[in-house]
Amino acid sequence: MHLLEIQNLTKIYEGKKVLDDIDLHLKKGTTLGLIGPTGCGKTTLLRIIDLLDLPSSGKIFFDGIDITASNVKDMDIRRRIGMVFQKPIVFKGTVYDNIRYGLKVRGKNEDSYETEIFKLLDSLGLAGYEERDASTLSGGETQRIALARVLITEPDLLLLDEPTANLDPLSTEKIEKLIAELSKKKHTTIIMATHNLIQGQKLSDQIAILNKKIFQMGTPEEVFLKPAHKFVAEFVGVRNVKKGTATQLEPDLTLIKLRKINIYSISHLEGLVYASIRPEDITLSKMKVISSALNEFKGNVKGIVDNGGLIEIEVDVGEDFTVHMTRKSFLDMELTVGSEVWLQFKASAVNVFECEC
Amino acid sequence: MSEIINAFFQAINLIVSLDPEVIEITLRTMFISLSSTFFAALIAIPLASLIHFNKFRGKRSVMNVIQTLYSLPTVLVGLLVFLLISKSGPLGNLSLLFTPGGMILGQTILVIPTVIGFSIIGLRGVKEEIKELALSLGASNLQTVTTIMGEAKYALLGAIILGFGRAISEVGVALMIGGNIRGYTRVITTTMSLETQKGNVELSIALGIILLSIALIVNLILNQVQER
Incomplete structure (x- = not known):
């Protein structure tokens, strides 16, 4: 059963399309990382789900109810959804007043939640803060209060808009831990908008790459290892993205003609395609080595970048490839700019995706 | 000059000795003005919310009218209420003319625009995000x-x-509607106006000091409140 189903949702704002034909299905208990660059429509999408904005077209079903229909009482839906805004603000009053707000408006007996509130404050590293004036808190503390204020209402769907943007590492860690626990222990369904790839990957069961439209949705591994679009590949930091024409040679072997070289892949796509090879999947050697790798090219080192950890080597084999290697291998091979090298990668290391050109 | 200084000391004496007339007038003044402010707030704050929270045509014009009415001449309100509650007026049978009740009615009308206007400004000062936060x-x-x-x-x-x-x-409404009846509708401002004309300057000065003190206290409270 899907808790949230978004169909063909489009939002036009001041004549500009900010969300384009969004389709999204979210099962109960899933954490979805909504990842995209700044201004990609993440906040707008969350606001529409929380009924703070109206879509220009399209439908949203929450637990089977069409919440875009006019006969639905917004308040009833909002009471099942919790949203933490990117720039959290507080009501005047104490931290405790802020946290109990959602209970108060729901007419719940606040006293019976006292232990719960203290527990929540404690788990967010804010024990003893209850009587503090909420307006005097730091950004990180305010963000944690905002989270507590929503969590006490036990929402079925939790919307988090950049929950750790601009926070110190300690606050970030606390919030991330709590999000992970919520998902594991309480099976809360979560949509977390973030531009932080690592956070998205770490906390999500599913990620969706958004830039006005959803370019790709899948498990973090699928999206990061096999980006299906050039935008996704570039956004998730995939290097060595090459455009070419693919022709199938055998059932599981395709030849892709790049500008100056040909590479083999195990993809089934044909025609104009993009191919990407992760830098860590490429091996470099000073001499030709016998291996099972179908892709083997001779070239020259064009550039060396020392990132402190891995060494990034730019190799020209007719096409430029970026290769990562450890400092030890780099020193062992005594590479310098201009060194002649052999570059190898397996056909299975070539990720191929359609070119929309 | 010495006459003024003399009068000033006599005025202080009136206050310190808790002169029954001074006390009576002060208490009546407080009662009438507090009552009218209470009723004005009761009407003005809901009205201010209605104007603030609703979008309608001519909202800006309404605001302009309200702001103009801040400086509504007190004598004009006096005249209006006089016409309303005089024997032949529409509210004549309530017999409010020359009573504290009539004065409260007049001052309430006088004060409503001020309270509405500044309440709207106050409500505007609340961040738009608070609304969304509450809804959310x-x-x-x-x-x-x-x-x-x-x-x-x-x-x-x-x-x-x-x-x-x-x-x-204010003095206009109090004088025109209250009639400055001793022991019944006489308030600080009307007493000052009358007693000064009669040459009874020390009572006027005493009441003036009290009025100024009330103004000072009100301002101090206002400052405290605004600092929050």
Whole structure:
């Protein structure tokens, strides 16, 4: 059963399309990382789900109810959804007043939640803060209060808009831990908008790459290892993205003609395609080595970048490839700019995706 | 010059010795002005919320009218209320003319625009995000309105205090509607006006000092409130 189903949702704002034909299905208990660059429509999408904005077209079903229909009482839906805004603000009053707000408006007996509130404050590293004036808190503390204020209402769907943007590492860690626990222990369904790839990957069961439209949705591994679009590949930091024409040679072997070289892949796509090879999947050697790798090219080192950890080597084999290697291998091979090298990668290391050109 | 100094000391004496007439007039003044401010707030704050929370055509014009009415001449309100409550007026059978009740009615009308105007300014001072936060946390529309009013409570209190300042210091309505009847409708401002004309300067000065002190206290409270 899907808790949230978004169909063909489009939002036009001041004549500009900010969300384009969004389709999204979210099962109960899933954490979805909504990842995209700044201004990609993440906040707008969350606001529409929380009924703070109206879509220009399209439908949203929450637990089977069409919440875009006019006969639905917004308040009833909002009471099942919790949203933490990117720039959290507080009501005047104490931290405790802020946290109990959602209970108060729901007419719940606040006293019976006292232990719960203290527990929540404690788990967010804010024990003893209850009587503090909420307006005097730091950004990180305010963000944690905002989270507590929503969590006490036990929402079925939790919307988090950049929950750790601009926070110190300690606050970030606390919030991330709590999000992970919520998902594991309480099976809360979560949509977390973030531009932080690592956070998205770490906390999500599913990620969706958004830039006005959803370019790709899948498990973090699928999206990061096999980006299906050039935008996704570039956004998730995939290097060595090459455009070419693919022709199938055998059932599981395709030849892709790049500008100056040909590479083999195990993809089934044909025609104009993009191919990407992760830098860590490429091996470099000073001499030709016998291996099972179908892709083997001779070239020259064009550039060396020392990132402190891995060494990034730019190799020209007719096409430029970026290769990562450890400092030890780099020193062992005594590479310098201009060194002649052999570059190898397996056909299975070539990720191929359609070119929309 | 020595006459003025003399009168001043006599005035101080009137206050310190708790002169029954001074006390009586002061208490009556406080009662009438506090009552009119109370009724004005009761009407003005809901009206201010209605204007603030609703979008309608001519909202800006309404605001302009309200702001113009801040400086509504007290004698004009006096005249209007006089016509309303005089024997032949539409509210004539209530017999409010020359009674404290009539004065409260007049001052209430006088003060309403001030309280509405400054309440709206106070409500505008609440961030738009507060509204969305309240809605998002599950508040109904009415709960959202009360939340926003709660956020603006010090500004609203400031508007009320400002209204009280206007009520207590006005003389037009008090004189025209109250009639300055000794022991019944005589308040600080009307007494001062009459006694000065009669040459009874020390009583006027005493009442003047009291009025100024009330103004000072009100201002101190207002400052405290606005600092919150």
